[in-house]
Amino acid sequence: MDQVTFRSDTVLSDVHLLLPNARHLMTRLNGVGQPVFISRFKILRDCENHDPGNGTPVPATEERVCEACGGGEGPREEGEEEGGQREKCGGDTRALLDEDGDLDVVRRPRGTLSPERDAADRDAIHPIILSKGEEAPADDELQEECAGNVIMIEHTMATPLEDVGKQVWRGALLLADFILSQPMLFQGATVLELGAGTGITSIVAATLAKVVYCTDVGQDLLNMCQQNVTLNRHLLKPAGGEVKVRELDWLGDEFCTDAETEFSWMEEEVADLHDNATLLIAADVCYDDDFTDAMFRTLYRITSNLRHASVAYISIEKRLNFTLRHMDVSCEAYDHFRRCLDDLQDITDGKTRFTVEPVSPRFPQFFHYERIEQLELWKVTATPL
Ligand SMILES: C[S@@+](CC[C@H](N)C(=O)[O-])C[C@H]1O[C@@H](n2cnc3c(N)ncnc32)[C@H](O)[C@@H]1O
Structure with a gap:
């Protein structure tokens, strides 16, 4: 191409x-x-x-x-x-x-x-786009640049809606800030990220966690995500954390374990997730009602099958839009997200109890971005009955 x-x-x-x-x-x-x-x-x-x-x-x-x-x-x-x-x-x-x-x-x-x-x-700060063919930094130069506290992320600059995961969104940085502000919570944990996109939040989590299952959908996106994990492996080494990039499509019901498929799960990984995961994270994944429904179904299905109680942290940016239908500004995707949280709390399946609460945004900022008030973080606790 x-x-x-x-x-x-x-x-x-x-x-x-x-x-x-x-x-x-x-x-x-x-x-x-x-x-x-x-x-x-x-x-x-x-x-x-x-x-x-x-x-x-x-x-x-x-x-x-x-x-x-x-x-x-x-x-x-x-x-x-x-x-x-x-x-x-x-x-x-x-x-x-x-x-x-x-x-x-x-x-x-x-x-x-x-x-x-x-x-x-x-x-x-306008991006400088190098003309195609101009020399890109060599792998070892990039590694050198990455040293210390710098995360290098490959991403695209503007994408059609179906490829939004190839950009980094503010919700990913909000969640990354939260993770770094709660080192004891994430230390040594087994974590599952849903809709990880470029993988930046999983990489941050793996500077503390034992293993992070970093999941999303689409070959091209998962390749980019894997490349980002490789670019930042030096950050993970000191803590011994590992990021495993795997496919997890909310529209499917199963973990893909077909060995022929790239980014599929090994049976042992599925077992490890179910036996050990206590934390789930998801950044800016609720922007389309159908996907939001599918994401919540996945969250419900997975947390209900975990051996331990678990907590999911979900970041969202309340995006205001003017709609002709309302003749006013509204944030329909956010409203739908809030309804899904309520529905989760109302579940009485006799198997798992869900509680939902907002997380106070008064935690330190470790990354440069605008921490606007429309950025929110929600905590969902799933307790086996
Ligand atoms: C706005 S992006 C957020 C990416 C990243 N978490 C961030 O905040 O930078 C939404 C993510 O949800 C993922 N997503 C959408 N539909 C999905 C599905 N059916 N299964 C899994 N992931 C999905 C997209 O691929 C994308 O990576």
Whole structure:
């Protein structure tokens, strides 16, 4: 396939629109002719990460002030990469604690950015699309770039609706933030991700978990996901975590165990999942009512058959649309999601009890993205009776 394919009915994730990477490298065309890019997602640790407890979203282009030292990125120095993070923080954290011991966050007001500077920043983060044939970084160069706290993700930039899994969505980063903020919960666990897309959340989970079954549907998508797992294997090594990319179609009833099919399950893996899984995760998987129904059916079927009680964390972005039917803005996909949660709670099959609760969004932010208030995380607990 050497033809670049663009269609008019495409959607683009805000993550790729605002990601403060100077380099968006188109590395290849995928099996269906879509340009594939690599983005770097830096995990902000310690003094770099940001507690959005006050609910203030931090857009990727906003200047940030380090919470521990109070020092901002300040004006970029010549040659410093757009959006790049300063590595050092020499500040004294004690000075920033209030009398109760809470961290006092000093954030530069948005107004201090000049409109010219703002516009220049936005211009600068437009993706640079390398012409086809220009040299892509070699595998060992990528590995070098990946070192430390950077996750490298292959993705496409804009896709038709049926290929949305090839982009990274904000819900994936919200869920990844939650995972990193709950290390004890995920440590050593067996985890199942539904609708994993590029695999970024599974990769983050596997920095803590024992094994993550990272599932989605479609050969091309699963290939990209597997490639992302390979690109980031150095992050998993220290903890010994493993990501297994497997096919799991919510529209089917079974785990595909046909050895001839790529990304199929081994019988032992299905058994391991049923015997040991205690956590399920799913990011931004409820945007189409039929898929949402199918996802909830899968969630019900799998959790009802697990040996242990389990908890599923589901992130969703409430997307507002103007509809002629309502002559108003509505979020039908979100409303349907909420109805499915209610239905789950109402199930009385004598086998499993489901309880549902929202997760407070006051957990730290480890990735650069806009933590908008429409991003929500829900917790579903399945308890065998
Ligand atoms: C909006 S994307 C989210 C991808 C990723 N979790 C993220 O947040 O970046 C929705 C995902 O649901 C997956 N999906 C849709 N229908 C599915 C089905 N029938 N079985 C399994 N996965 C499905 C898509 O392939 C896609 O990866």
